[in-house]
Amino acid sequence: MGRLSQALLEYHERSKHRVNSYAPGPRGLDWATQPDPFRVFHGTPRMALPPAADTLAARYNALRSGTLPPAQRYSLRTLAVLFELSLGLSAWKSYGAQRWALRCNPSSGNLHPTEGYLLCPTLPGLSGGVYHYLSRDHVLEHRAAVDDPRWTEAFSDGGVLVGLSSIHWREAWKYGMRAWRYCQHDCGHAIAAVSYAAAALGWQTRLVETAADDALAALLGLDRSEDFGAAEPEVPDVLLWIGNPDAQPEPERLWAALDKAHWRGYANQLSAGHESWPDIDSIHRATHKPRTREPTSPSPEPRLWSATPALDLSFAQIARQRRSATSFDGTTRITTAAFFTMMACLLVRRDTPPWNALLSPVAVHPALLVHRVDGLEPGLYVLVRDPGALPGLKQAMRPEWLWQRTGPDHLPLYLLLPYDLRAVAKLICCHQDIAADSCFALGMLANFEIALKQPWRYRHLFWECGMLGQALYLEAEAAGARATGIGCFFDDEMHAMLGIKDHAWQSLYHFTVGGAMVDQRLSASALHQE
Template structure:
């Protein structure tokens, strides 16, 4: 079993069959929806005495301090958007330090009224950061072979497993692996039942952040589509109950291969070696008391990915290179300046060309990160509320990221939508209705002004009908949304603006607006971009004071 804590239950028998898993996923999705007259079940109040520790660490595990060297990285974001990767850097302590520094590390500390909290390069719902990262590597310069947990607070690797002879051969000189997990309690403490959704968003954010950081080092990245969640748990040591007795559960999510081509790393061999490795460290407990959210345990079990055949995704349609962003920034600068806006000024506009450049970066291209890491066909298509884009009529638009989805989307929505082609010829953007929808965007987003005061807001429409055939795809849909969200965060900064994800929205109000009925299409994540209002009361401090890069 996985590490258990916080009242999380073992896998229920009700989700042991395929039909039971589909029913459980659908039930969770309906029960976790926000509605104008009733929000999804939540804690009601924040129990500050049991706020989870934001740092998972493994007591007793040996630590390796990672250098902070990202300021020396010359790669620029505009080049990565064109698929232009630099020559591959060596896999060593310094460059793996840069990988984590630009993906999962701290970007700043904030202070106000005696309180102090950290910001990170990877976005997270409520800045709660349920995602944990594990490096799985052969012996490298400065890094011993084995499984290492990344602790962002100190920017260190904690060695969880020291493998025996034969481990290195399984890598074949082909690169390294990074496993991602989620601690559901970190989100459930604040958001209750809906927290599982946000954990998947954050996993997608982390996949995109790691993929782009790897690309900046010249390393291709790919999500390993054939492995199952149980494989990830065994490989990262998440199934070792004795090592996390009493600590909150970590759920396995994704396994990324960095630097390797094809199936160059033998995961099956690594699994066998991991079973015989010497494991070290005990997980810290994050809260002294917990609230049980059994629906999260049920959906997590139902959406658990088994081993599958390799994804048979067709190559994305050939597209011209995306238009350049407004600002040509180094990847390191952009990754560390990313922030979530808390308010917009309601007056800032953006040029149509800048808006189209942002949308262009959301289209999947075979050799362009982060989409080059995602092995499945695109299933998520944003619907935009355009408010303040100079040269573009305000209204409701849809970006169809896969041409094969156009007919299905049109057939599922209101019959009287216009579906007029908009924007540059290669951009699959369609105007549904020209209208000032600021009030509607605010209403849909749980009455939050940030959705109306922006340049544009959007909801991500996912083809949830595929869950009826493969219930594990439910988690993948949220993760794809999270990847889109991370790109939007970076694109907003590169446009001289700021973005923020919106997890609180009225699900079915959005569906009714679009004319969507049934469960084939659902909106899974919302987002908004505009001119930020900065809070001058906050003090900003360097992430790793006195340690060099980024400080």
């Protein structure tokens, strides 16, 4: 095992929650150093974005089945819709004198470590260059003005780039060492949120998988220490191409075009004080991504299945009403039709959001603890999203599991054990009632050997988990239910229950869907409600 793989494995083991000891974290929350949830670049020209999402006619059910509307022009108005329905504010909550914003992209603890950027040529209403999206004000901050023909040529076939970065401190303030994992989950949610919003505008999305982290940092201006000073650093995550998949620009070509760009603005400091978490720095170094080749072996396409959810909602409505449930009622049930429909949308189709963003083969498979699905026996199930993974999953788990094919022919769903697992679900999810009170809970099993061979893909495994979570969030809303992601779980309790004894497969994210209790703290649901 190489040095980077060993550092990755050490972080993974040290950041696990265990029944008798949680992963290292702060002893208590220091409210005086609570991070500002909004990064601002002071001194940048600002471009106000119109709240134009209500002009969008796209229906969620059409997008989820791969039926995209005709592509709209790239302009200030359409990019405003893209950011509003992916990274924008969706509602406000208040409790006593406290008030805080919710966003279309979910986040662990509502701490939002993910920042969004736009790289574009000159468009109607918008100059070419690099922009930072400030969700609080729904504006683009013009970080870099680019006057280089190579920049224009790179976008000559149409399209824009969306960059995502993370501020680790935002999560570490509350969650300590394990925060790095949550930053990756949130990045995955954001990737999916951008993919769905782009599809609603008729645009395809692709993750620029070849780009090196150093190139991303330069393109987004994150390597400009003079612009950050004492402000918390941002680390590059991913670059998303929104446009013709065959016309994706080369990141290095864009990087060269930034040679003489005029950068403006200085990052705000988010906290007055900080606690150091060396393990986060260590895993960040271990998973640093070099330039790589384009993936060439996508997973087989599943057969198309067009079952419809219970509610036919516009995409704008479903994106803005998505919430993380804080508790479930413990009585709500869903139908098998609703359950099978949700599971079908977790299967990869390359023309359909959010999976159109990925080129790499499927690496994550949900292990489901089903509690309240009418017509489906309570018990343990696995959705095998890539048929090629079935032998490895069987070999890694208990030999006594049934592996009985269940449900419609198109759905690779297997029953392992018929049993009431509500108490088990609660135990695994750090003793949280929400896992037992749900209609079903699940853990996301990742092919961990991928990360041990290519450490930078450890991040990608978490991203794929976050994308699965975002798909389930929207599917739950369309079914008249609600969902929530669970980052606090006992990793090895899940593995022991399944019979996993080595690192071939690891559970990286947990999730639940059920009937939500009403959250009385919701005070407004408009983008710029004051």
